[in-house]
Amino acid sequence: MNPGPDPQLLEQIRSGNTQAFAHLYDRYRHRVFQYCDRLLNDRQLAEDVVQNVFIKFHTQQSTIRNGESLQHWFFTVARNDSFAELRKKRLEAVHDDILWDGELPDEAIQNKERRQIVELVLQQLHAPYREAIVLREYEQMSYEEIASITGTTVSSVKSRLFKARKALIEKLKPYL
Amino acid sequence: MSEKSMKTCEDYQEMISVYHDNELSDGDTSKLFFHLGECSGCRMFMRSLIELRSAIGETKDPIGRKQSVWKRTLSISYPVAAVISVMILVSSFFLFQKLSEQPRIIEKTATEYVYMTAFPPVYATVNSTTESKSN
Numbered sequence: 640m641n642p643g644p645d646p647q648l649l650e651q652i653r654s655g656n657t658q659a660f661a662h663l664y665d666r667y668r669h670r671v672f673q674y675c676d677r678l679l680n681d682r683q684l685a686e687d688v689v690q691n692v693f694i695k696f697h698t699q700q701s702t703i704r705n706g707e708s709l710q711h712w713f714f715t716v717a718r719n720d721s722f723a724e725l726r727k728k729r730l731e732a733v734h735d736d737i738l739w740d741g742e743l744p745d746e747a748i749q750n751k752e753r754r755q756i757v758e759l760v761l762q763q764l765h766a767p768y769r770e771a772i773v774l775r776e777y778e779q780m781s782y783e784e785i786a787s788i789t790g791t792t793v794s795s796v797k798s799r800l801f802k803a804r805k806a807l808i809e810k811l812k813p814y815l
Numbered sequence: 816m817s818e819k820s821m822k823t824c825e826d827y828q829e830m831i832s833v834y835h836d837n838e839l840s841d842g843d844t845s846k847l848f849f850h851l852g853e854c855s856g857c858r859m860f861m862r863s864l865i866e867l868r869s870a871i872g873e874t875k876d877p878i879g880r881k882q883s884v885w886k887r888t889l890s891i892s893y894p895v896a897a898v899i900s901v902m903i904l905v906s907s908f909f910l911f912q913k914l915s916e917q918p919r920i921i922e923k924t925a926t927e928y929v930y931m932t933a934f935p936p937v938y939a940t941v942n943s944t945t946e947s948k949s950n
Contacts, residue, residue, distance in 0.1 A: 753870060753873065757871060776868070781838070800833075804832055804864060805832075812863075815867060
C-alpha cells in the first residue's frame with residue numbers, strides 16, 4: 640500500500656499511528672544520512688546526527704506547521720545539527736573566499752579509482768560549498784529549496800555552486 | 816551595450832552552471848548560446864562541467880537509489896502480492912489445461928467440421944468423397 644504524501648503521514652503520526660512513522664523514517668533516513676555523511680565526512684557522527692534528528696521529530700512534531708514541507712524540516716534540522724558538530728571541530732567557518740578545508744596529499748589518491756578520488760576531493764571542499772553540491776547533485780533540490788534550507792539567497796546558491804564546480808574542475812582536471 | 820551590462824567569461828561560466836541545473840531563463844539561455852558560438856574557453860568549461868557531473872554521478876550510492884526505485888515501482892503489501900501470485904498460478908494451470916486439450920468436433924454439417932479449441936473455433940471444409948473413402 641502506498642504510504643501517502645508527507646502531510647497525510649504527519650497527520651497519521653499525530654494520531655498515534657506507528658506504522659506511519661515507520662514509513663516516514665524509511666522515506667527520509669537514507670537521504671538525511673547521505674547529506675550528513677557528506678557534510679561531516681564521518682559516518683559514525685552522521686549516524687548520531689540522524690538519530691537525533693528523528694528524536695527531535697518525535698518531540699517537536701506538534702510544532703511542525705500543517706503544510707510545512709517535511710523535506711525542508713528534516714534537512715534544516717540535520718544541517719543545523721551537522722554545523723553544530725563542525726563548530727565543535729572548528730571547521731564551520733563560512734568564508735566565501737575559502738574553498739578548501741585542506742590539501743589532499745598525493746599519496747591519498749595514488750592507485751585509487753576515479754570515483755574514490757572524486758569522493759576524497761569533495762570531502763576537502765569547504766563545508767558551505769560542499770553542502771551546495773550535495774543538495775544539488777545528490778538530492779536534486781532546486782535553488783530555492785537549497786536557499787531555504789541553508790538560510791541564504793538564490794543568488795548565493797548560484798554563486799556557491801559555480802565556485803565549487805569551478806574549483807572541482809580545476810582539482811580533478813587530470814581525471815575528467 | 817553599456818559598460819555595466821557587458822558580461823565577462825566568468826559571468827557566462829556561472830550561467831553555464833545555472834543552465835546545467837535547468838534554472839537559467841530562456842532569455843539568458845539564448846545569450847549564453849550566442850556567446851558559446853564565439854568563445855572556445857567557455858565551450859571548454861561547458862565540456863568540463865559535463866565531465867565533472869558525470870564523475871560525481873559515479874559516486875552516487877547505487878544501492879540506495881535502486882532501493883528507492885524498487886520501492887516506488889512495487890509498493891504493494893505482502894498479502895496482496897500473495898493473492899495475486901495465487902491467482903496467476905491458478906489461471907496459468909487452467910490455461911495450460913485448455914491448451915493441451917485435443918481439438919474435438921462440436922458441429923458437423925455435410926461439408927464442414929467445426930473443431931473446438933482453446934482459441935476461436937476452427938472451421939474445416941471436408942471433401943465428402945475423401946471422407947467416405949477413409950471411413
